[in-house]
Amino acid sequence: MSALLNIDNLQAGIDGTPILNGLSLSIQPGEVHAIMGPNGSGKSTLSYVLSGKDGYEVSGGDMMFEGQSLADMAPEERAIAGLFLAFQYPLEIPGVTNMTFLKTSLNAILRGRGEDEMDAASFLRLAREKSRALGMNDEMLKRQLNVGFSGGEKKRNEILQMAMLEPKLAILDETDSGLDIDALKTVAEGLNALRAPDRGMLVITHYQRLLDFIKPDVVHVMAAGRIVKSGGPELALELEKSGYAEYVGETVNA
Amino acid sequence: MSEAKASIDKDTVDQVAKFGGEHYKYGFTTEIDVDKIPNGLSEDIVRFISAKKEEPQWLLDWRLDAYERWKSMDEPDWAHVDYPKIDYQDLCYYAAPKSMEDGPKSLDEVNPQLLETYSKLGISLQEQEVLAGVKKIAVDAVFDSVSVGTTFREELAKDGVIFCSFSEAVQEHPELVKKYLGSVVPKSDNYFAALNSAVFSDGSFCYIPPGVKCPMELSTYFRINEANTGQFERTLVIADKGAYVSYLEGCTAPMRDENQLHAAVVELVALEDAEIKYSTVQNWYPGDKDGKGGIYNFVTKRGDCREARARISWTQVETGSAVTWKYPSCILRGDDSVGEFYSIAISNNMQQVDSGTKMLHLGKNTSSRIISKGISAGRSSNAYRGQVNVHPKAAGARNFTQCDSLLIGDKCAAHTVPYIEAKNLSAVLEHEATTSKISDDQLFFCQQRGLDPEEAVALIVNGFCRDVLQHLPMEFAVEAQKLVGISLEGSVG
Ligand SMILES: Nc1ncnc2c1ncn2[C@@H]1O[C@H](COP(=O)(O)OP(=O)(O)OP(=O)(O)O)[C@@H](O)[C@H]1O
Ligand SMILES: [Mg+2]
Numbered sequence: 001m002s003a004l005l006n007i008d009n010l011q012a013g014i015d016g017t018p019i020l021n022g023l024s025l026s027i028q029p030g031e032v033h034a035i036m037g038p039n040g041s042g043k044s045t046l047s048y049v050l051s052g053k054d055g056y057e058v059s060g061g062d063m064m065f066e067g068q069s070l071a072d073m074a075p076e077e078r079a080i081a082g083l084f085l086a087f088q089y090p091l092e093i094p095g096v097t098n099m100t101f102l103k104t105s106l107n108a109i110l111r112g113r114g115e116d117e118m119d120a121a122s123f124l125r126l127a128r129e130k131s132r133a134l135g136m137n138d139e140m141l142k143r144q145l146n147v148g149f150s151g152g153e154k155k156r157n158e159i160l161q162m163a164m165l166e167p168k169l170a171i172l173d174e175t176d177s178g179l180d181i182d183a184l185k186t187v188a189e190g191l192n193a194l195r196a197p198d199r200g201m202l203v204i205t206h207y208q209r210l211l212d213f214i215k216p217d218v219v220h221v222m223a224a225g226r227i228v229k230s231g232g233p234e235l236a237l238e239l240e241k242s243g244y245a246e247y248v249g250e251t252v253n254a
Numbered sequence: 255m256s257e258a259k260a261s262i263d264k265d266t267v268d269q270v271a272k273f274g275g276e277h278y279k280y281g282f283t284t285e286i287d288v289d290k291i292p293n294g295l296s297e298d299i300v301r302f303i304s305a306k307k308e309e310p311q312w313l314l315d316w317r318l319d320a321y322e323r324w325k326s327m328d329e330p331d332w333a334h335v336d337y338p339k340i341d342y343q344d345l346c347y348y349a350a351p352k353s354m355e356d357g358p359k360s361l362d363e364v365n366p367q368l369l370e371t372y373s374k375l376g377i378s379l380q381e382q383e384v385l386a387g388v389k390k391i392a393v394d395a396v397f398d399s400v401s402v403g404t405t406f407r408e409e410l411a412k413d414g415v416i417f418c419s420f421s422e423a424v425q426e427h428p429e430l431v432k433k434y435l436g437s438v439v440p441k442s443d444n445y446f447a448a449l450n451s452a453v454f455s456d457g458s459f460c461y462i463p464p465g466v467k468c469p470m471e472l473s474t475y476f477r478i479n480e481a482n483t484g485q486f487e488r489t490l491v492i493a494d495k496g497a498y499v500s501y502l503e504g505c506t507a508p509m510r511d512e513n514q515l516h517a518a519v520v521e522l523v524a525l526e527d528a529e530i531k532y533s534t535v536q537n538w539y540p541g542d543k544d545g546k547g548g549i550y551n552f553v554t555k556r557g558d559c560r561e562a563r564a565r566i567s568w569t570q571v572e573t574g575s576a577v578t579w580k581y582p583s584c585i586l587r588g589d590d591s592v593g594e595f596y597s598i599a600i601s602n603n604m605q606q607v608d609s610g611t612k613m614l615h616l617g618k619n620t621s622s623r624i625i626s627k628g629i630s631a632g633r634s635s636n637a638y639r640g641q642v643n644v645h646p647k648a649a650g651a652r653n654f655t656q657c658d659s660l661l662i663g664d665k666c667a668a669h670t671v672p673y674i675e676a677k678n679l680s681a682v683l684e685h686e687a688t689t690s691k692i693s694d695d696q697l698f699f700c701q702q703r704g705l706d707p708e709e710a711v712a713l714i715v716n717g718f719c720r721d722v723l724q725h726l727p728m729e730f731a732v733e734a735q736k737l738v739g740i741s742l743e744g745s746v747g
Pocket of ligand 2: 044088
């Protein structure tokens with residue numbers, strides 16, 4: 001059985017600056033992996049390269065998603081294939097309601113998979129159910145996408161989108177930052193509810209806190225554009241105590 | 255700029271190109287026998303048109319006077335547009351389908367080719383049974399220089415509503431035409447209005463009697479078909495005391511390599527407590543991506559809130575035309591009268607738009623509201639030109655203006671040219687303006703959620719236009735949203 005995601009010796013950068021320097025990582029269906037690492041180590045860059053943001057150049061290595069190379073796929077094709085990115089900094093789209101955005105997104109993905117679009121009534125029911133589960137009221141659905149949302153509300157909104165789209169692989173870039181304790185719990189519950197044998201998650205975080213709620217199968221340490229150590233959940237606890245000093249020195253000039 | 259960045263911009267620009275000339279759906283030509291006069295403009299041509307319409311002497315005199323004045327006027331050059339000099343002697347001023355020769359006919363007799371043309375455009379000239387829940391829309395269809403049919407006339411007549419072609423109105427309701435024609439836009443108001451006054455060939459006429467709420471939407475559908483032909487139509491809408499009407503206007507033309515002139519005049523008169531909502535979806539052929547061909551849309555539209563508490567609201571979605579020169583305006587004469595202008599102007603490729611409004615506050619406690627959304631892409635130029643003028647006697651006048659520009663790519667231009675003049679100290683005038691770009695990050699965000707770039711741009715532009723789209727009548731909003739490239743906005747929530 002092929003890995004859900006297999007990254008092998010990935011090298012990528014932007015504007016001629018290398019950022020990912022031979023990164024390897026493999027996620028099996030059903031697994032949750034966490035990536036931790038100092039600021040600027042390339043965690044968000046990895047998420048952008050995987051999801052196909054324009055401007056990032058892949059200069060070497062492979063990224064295989066369910067055995068298919070991601071490199072030549074447009075961002076929306078990757079989304080349709082089941083790859084989801086919860087943004088570290090979610091974007092605002094003035095004038096477009098949350099509801100309209102969710103519906104446009106869901107239908108674009110269904111269409112892309114050759115399935116029927118969802119009718120208005122079923123969509124509305126689904127959106128209400130999912131948003132209530134995340135502790136968001138119906139008013140939030142009528143508001144313009146992320147406009148005037150607090151930091152935590154934006155993050156929660158990302159998870160709502162994920163819950164609606166039910167991706168095969170979710171990359172969560174610091175979804176926990178900016179959430180208050182209760183929100184963190186709700187969001188973690190939402191994520192746990194999405195855990196499934198055929199689904200994987202790559203959770204980028206700076207804090208052990210989130211990992212108390214979503215127990216990862218593997219924890220990776222990233223520094224200077226590479227995975228420098230991998231281990232079990234206990235690795236996160238270790239990092240919490242001793243920081244990254246040990247890893248940062250080692251990879252200079254890698 | 256990096257190559258990657260340049261390619262992003264290029265993609266965005268290409269996507270938006272699809273809203274413009276390259277995908278113009280209405281560019282077909284109708285092959286039909288026409289009665290067309292030789293090119294050129296002279297007193298004889300003015301007399302010919304008037305005679306063709308069997309007009310009374312007063313109207314011929316009115317036209318001739320307009321023609322005399324036009325000859326001494328200069329084409330305006332203050333607008334932010336640039337086009338080769340128009341040779342007014344090389345235009346045809348009258349072209350009509352031969353089948354219309356004996357004057358307007360009943361709908362059953364309209365040439366089937368014309369009916370088909372309109373049905374291809376999505377306009378029904380048949381008064382078929384309408385589905386339950388769908389509102390009826392009465393249509394006056396203007397093809398080149400003449401009205402080819404007006405639907406639901408009898409039904410409207412039951413409420414005393416007069417809705418017919420301008421030519422018929424001259425024959426059947428000369429007193430109304432005489433009273434109101436040129437009373438809002440004087441015949442020598444400006445160069446193009448004077449030209450129109452001399453040679454206008456047809457258009458729509460509408461009168462709503464006192465206290466009547468017009469039972470259906472009224473609409474005019476303009477189609478320019480003939481090559482080298484100008485379209486000079488005139489629309490006159492009168493809402494008598496306490497009356498209400500919602501009026502829609504749509505326009506398309508075939509794709510042709512040469513430019514064509516459309517110089518229309520629309521006059522609205524709202525009497526005491528009357529309300530007129532006038533909406534336009536302007537989709538004239540914009541020319542190709544290099545700026546070849548397209549319509550010159552030089553239009554004068556003005557509404558007069560002639561008496562107390564009258565309301566006039568203009569809503570326009572301007573997506574077509576090579577060059578647009580258009581300022582739907584309101585004269586707020588009656589005390590407590592209200593004028594509104596909601597506009598979406600999209601320019602792409604080589605299109606040029608200079609559009610906006612004038613709000614002239616004359617009466618006490620008059621108020622006006624202007625919401626303008628300009629979207630420029632390609633190498634186009636898009637100017638908002640707005641004037642708010644408060645007369646010394648207009649105590650308590652209020653205006654709110656919001657003027658937003660959205661740029662797509664970096665070869666287009668947006669300009670905002672507001673003129674504000676308040677001669678009464680009690681006036682409260684607010685003006686807000688913003689300029690923004692669709693960011694690559696926003697596009698990527700949408701793509702990450704499964705939208706292709708074209709859908710992403712459509713969604714973002716739709717959001718940007720939301721405040722204006724909300725003001726369109728339902729029946730038109732659909733067409734407008736599609737035009738702006740949109741599928742879902744407004745269907746939920
Ligand atoms: N557009 C760009 N041009 C040049 N350098 C960039 C660009 N984007 C990111 N970088 C650099 O790449 C490196 C990795 O950035 P990235 O955002 O991936 O880090 P991160 O691990 O997500 O950090 P954080 O924990 O602060 O979110 C940083 O040094 C950053 O300055
Ligand atoms: Mg980051």
